[in-house]
Amino acid sequence: MYNRVLCLLFVSSLALSQANILQSTVNVKKLQGILEEGLKSKDVGALYFAIKGLKQINAKIPEVCDVLKSLKYDISNLEQVFYVTNAAALANCLTILNPDLLGTPTRTLDKKDATLQEIYYAVYSLKAMGKGTIMDKEDSLKNLIQLLKKDDSPANYGYVFALCEHMGCGTWTASHAEGVLLAADETDARALHFDGGLPATALVLGSIARTYKSLKKASPLSEEQRYKFSTYVSGRSVSTPRGAALLLEAATALADDEPSPICIVIKGKKYVTSESDSVEFSITDLIGRPVRGLKPEEVVAQSATRLADDVVVLSKQPLTQKANEPTTFVLNLGKIKAQYGLYKISLSAGSKTANLNVAVLGEIQVSSLEVGIGDVDGTTSPKITTITHPNKLTEVLQADHLQKVSLKFSVRDKYNNPVSVQQAFVRVAPAAAAPADLEAIYVAEPSAKTYKVELLLFHLALGGSLCLYVLLWLQLSMFATLRYLAPLALLTFLAGQRLLRRLAQDKTR
Structure with a gap:
């Protein structure tokens, strides 16, 4: 052969x-699998994000009305009310909702100390149930701006942008979007994201994208911002329906932008x-x-x-x-x-x-192999034996500690042209099957279109020491190992001295 x-x-x-070239994309199929698994969840938040995420990629959503109806949640918990009402709206299951759900978001809007997140949850809970009217737009926007002055985090701007989508104050969003985008944090001069991580980033980017689309205005994102946000999004790893839905929201907003990353x-x-x-x-x-x-x-x-x-x-x-x-x-x-x-x-x-x-790449072959035995000090010419694959040596080579074994071979391609490989190795091991610790591997040095390995007793002794180290962990005791190591160490020392002396002599020639 x-x-x-x-x-x-x-x-x-x-x-x-490369400037403005993405190194990876968002794996939509993987995210879809996470979302579909989330449809089996008994947690109202996980189910909401699973439905929302699948809607974003236009995936088929099975019948979940009975699941939503059977879920247990706290009717006084505003966040859970937001999840269940919006999940029902996305799945066309509003008829299964309890009218008493209106009480919690309504009371929240009557509070004087409601946060922007609470107002967002309350407004969109009412909207999902068909009760989306709120106070006068101008007064409401003024109140939201006052709350922003207390805490102007990117997430809070995202809530206001989303509320303006519902209230019809998208022009206010357009007048502030560029400033908010400039407040994004930069990582390693490559990626942009908002303080608050993926949730804040998805909320801000998604609400800005929808608003500018409704206003028929060009995106406020510069090309550099678009690619840096995309780098952040494509590098995120998520494992929950919430993470998958948020990742898809941010990624879709960026992918639908013009020009697309x-x-x-x-x-x-x-x-x-x-x-x-x-x-x-x-x-x-x-x-x-x-x-x-x-x-x-x-x-x-x-x-x-x-x-x-x-x-x-x-x-x-x-x-x-x-x-x-x-x-x-x-x-x-x-x-x-x-x-x-x-x-x-x-x-x-x-x-x-x-x-x-x-x-x-190309197929290569070892075209010839020369095996020689000569004196370590080079006083006599080595005896050379040439072997052609797949033949073997016809006789056993004999050498002592004053001699060295050298191998020289050439590498050629299928067209018989000489080939230079990045690195060539020679493996020396017993002919019969043996444990890996009884083999030695040497680096072949290139020399005039050939590769050469010299085996100087030092390498063999050093290899033997390494084998002992392996055997110490596998079966030998410390005292047995030292008994074998003592003569081997002496041999390694003497052979090493001889090797260094020869190398010094070679340099002076």
């Missing part, structure tokens, strides 16, 4: 840092071989949808540069949109599949460009 191995070039699949990543394998000469790229918005307005002919590999020597091997090569997969684009690299190495692909999608790393 002809022995072949695949070149092992471990390549990072992450794109290089773009994510360009390699899809699947990050390399090409002689058998497979194409790489697939995924180009989507923040929630994995096709990018609006992007034409297939606008997706182009502007260049491919070999990182080893900065040689440009292709330029302005169009990609092909994959059939029935509008977000997948295929780049054919057949022209360079015999030029092994790591390449930087500069890929443009419309006005956006990302740099991604792709490897060109």
